Amino acid sequence: MTKTLFSIAAISALAVAVVAAQRGGGDAAAAPAPSGPNYPAWAYAITPPPPPGAPRPPAPPEDTSVHHIAGTTRAFTIAQVVDLRGPADWFPEDHPAMPSIVAVGRQPAVRSCSYCHYPNGKGRSSNGGVAGLPVSYIVQTLNDFKNGLRKPGDPRKVNVNQMITFAKNLTPEEMQSAAEYFSSTPWTQWIRVVEAKTIPKTEAEGSIFFKEKGAGVEPIGMRVIETPEDDEQTEPLRNPRSGFIAYVPPGAVKKGEALVTTGGNGKTVACTTCHGADLRGNGPVPGIAGRSPSYLARQMYDIQVGARHGEWAELMKPVVAKLTNEDMVYITAYVSSRPMPPAPGSKLQQQSASNR
Numbered sequence: 563m564t565k566t567l568f569s570i571a572a573i574s575a576l577a578v579a580v581v582a583a584q585r586g587g588g589d590a591a592a593a594p595a596p597s598g599p600n601y602p603a604w605a606y607a608i609t610p611p612p613p614p615g616a617p618r619p620p621a622p623p624e625d626t627s628v629h630h631i632a633g634t635t636r637a638f639t640i641a642q643v644v645d646l647r648g649p650a651d652w653f654p655e656d657h658p659a660m661p662s663i664v665a666v667g668r669q670p671a672v673r674s675c676s677y678c679h680y681p682n683g684k685g686r687s688s689n690g691g692v693a694g695l696p697v698s699y700i701v702q703t704l705n706d707f708k709n710g711l712r713k714p715g716d717p718r719k720v721n722v723n724q725m726i727t728f729a730k731n732l733t734p735e736e737m738q739s740a741a742e743y744f745s746s747t748p749w750t751q752w753i754r755v756v757e758a759k760t761i762p763k764t765e766a767e768g769s770i771f772f773k774e775k776g777a778g779v780e781p782i783g784m785r786v787i788e789t790p791e792d793d794e795q796t797e798p799l800r801n802p803r804s805g806f807i808a809y810v811p812p813g814a815v816k817k818g819e820a821l822v823t824t825g826g827n828g829k830t831v832a833c834t835t836c837h838g839a840d841l842r843g844n845g846p847v848p849g850i851a852g853r854s855p856s857y858l859a860r861q862m863y864d865i866q867v868g869a870r871h872g873e874w875a876e877l878m879k880p881v882v883a884k885l886t887n888e889d890m891v892y893i894t895a896y897v898s899s900r901p902m903p904p905a906p907g908s909k910l911q912q913q914s915a916s917n918r
Contacts, residue, residue, distance in 0.1 A: 593717040600866065602887050604785035605859035606716045607688065607766040631801050640798050649677045652802060656906045657682045657747050661739040663732075671731035675740050678721065680802040683744040684752050684905075687788040687806055687856040688769035689721055694749035698846045699874070700741035704729045706872035715864035721769065748903070752805040753854060754791070755899035758782060761809040764789055770796070784888055786810050786855045786895060803905060808855050810895035818896025821889060829889065831881045833897065841900055847874075852902035855894030862890055 595601075595608070625640045631652060638650040648666040660681060667674035679685045683693030692700060706712040707729035714722035732740075763777035764787060771789045787809045790796035795804035822841070825832045836847050843849030850858060864870040866882045885893070 595718065596716050596867070600863065600885070600887050600890075601716075602785075602859045602863055602890050604787060605856045605863065605890070606719055607769045607771050607856065608716065608718045609766050609768070625798075629799060631795065631799055631804075633803060643798060643800050644677075646673050646677055648674055649800065651676070651681045652800075653906070654681070656802070658743065661743050663736040663740050664743050668731075668736070672728045672736070673724075675744075679744070680800070682802045683747045683749075684802055684805070685854070685857075686770060686796065687854050690857050691749065691752065691853050692744040693747040694843075695745055695848050696843065696846050697738075697741045697745045699848045700744060701737050702873060704732060704737045704741070706870075706875075708732070711871040712875070713864075713869045715860065715867045715869040719769065719860075749849060749852065750905035751852060751902045752905060753788070753808050753852060753898050754805065755808045755810055755815065755855075755895060757812045757814060757895075758809050759812055761787055762789070768797070772797070782809055782811050784811060784891055786814075786859070786891055786898075788854060788856045805905070806854070808895070808898055810855075811891065814892050814895035815899050816896075818892035818894070821893050822896050826889075829884055830893075833893070836877075841897060842902075850897050851900035853898060855898040858894045858897060859890045862893075 595603075628637045628639055629643070630637050634652050636650075636652055638652075643650045646667075647669050651660075651665075660676060662668075663672065664675040664681070667677075678689050679692050683691065685691040703712065707726045710726075712722075713726070717723075729737075759782060760779040761782050763774045763780045764771035765774050771787055772793050773789055788806050789809070790804065790806055792801075792804050795801040796806075820826055821830060822833045833841060833850065836844060837850050838844040838847070841849065841851035861870065862878075862882045862885060865875050865878045866885065
């Protein structure tokens with residue numbers, strides 16, 4: 563189905579609905595929250611349900627203006643940015659030519675991969691960054707979704723359930739095409755880890771912690787709070803060059819280093835054993851360095867509680883069996899802090915170029 567079959571009004575209505583759902587305008591999932599001291603609620607960022615009897619928030623006003631972002635002359639309306647049948651591509655020069663399944667999907671059975679994961683594969687804290695992962699690992703993951711081996715540890719995590727549906731509808735050829743594409747896009751610096759006792763107050767909307775305007779600060783506690791560097795650039799503009807800050811407790815990176823590199827005296831197994839000395843991957847084993855701490859913690863918890871199975875998950879079970887929420891905070895703080903090459907157009911890249 564092509565865009566020409568849809569009216570501008572229909573696309574605008576779709577944009578409003580999508581943005582409303584992502585920024586807290588949709589109904590909260592009714593499934594019960596997991597319980598237990600090991601559950602990393604901070605990693606799932608589930609939007610709390612509204613009070614009983616509360617009216618549904620009004621839809622945001624339609625935005626038909628054309629938007630611009632730094633670093634490109636391309637311009638789009640919000641409807642184009644959030645078009646599920648082929649979202650706007652702000653920086654086509656940052657990635658190879660996208661195969662059809664990535665660029666536009668196969669509607670209505672499979673949404674375009676580039677919508678959630680971005681054309682460059684970086685994704686957001688609400689989903690997985692797939693850029694630079696091994697082809698075999700991506701295909702295996704899609705098949706795990708398809709075959710009922712991978713589910714969310716928190717059933718309220720809506721987009722995991724969506725991925726299960728998409729995977730069930732993907733052909734082997736489409737899986738291979740998407741895997742080869744995302745594997746060819748390198749993972750570069752996307753997350754900035756900051757140790758802090760107090761952090762900006764945030765609210766969970768669409769599985770992302772956005773900063774509450776004018777709300778001040780709060781203690782970080784034993785959490786990692788991953789929030790956009792610039793809320794507007796992430797939502798609604800979906801700028802694939804605008805990354806995330808991960809706030810972590812003071813001392814977390816150092817404590818995580820001990821667990822990651824030594825196993826913490828039997829608490830776990832050194833991550834470097836399988837993921838490589840630099841944590842950037844080892845053959846078919848995926849890289850974890852510099853990636854989303856929220857995503858990494860969700861995977862550890864999902865495996866720990868038996869929601870995620872499959873070839874690699876089974877190998878990880880004894881590794882995560884004894885981990886507590888505190889351990890996950892420390893491990894992800896260290897792993898996500900590992901330096902990666904600077905992303906195109908980023909301040910790090912500009913600084914690197916100016917120092918040459």
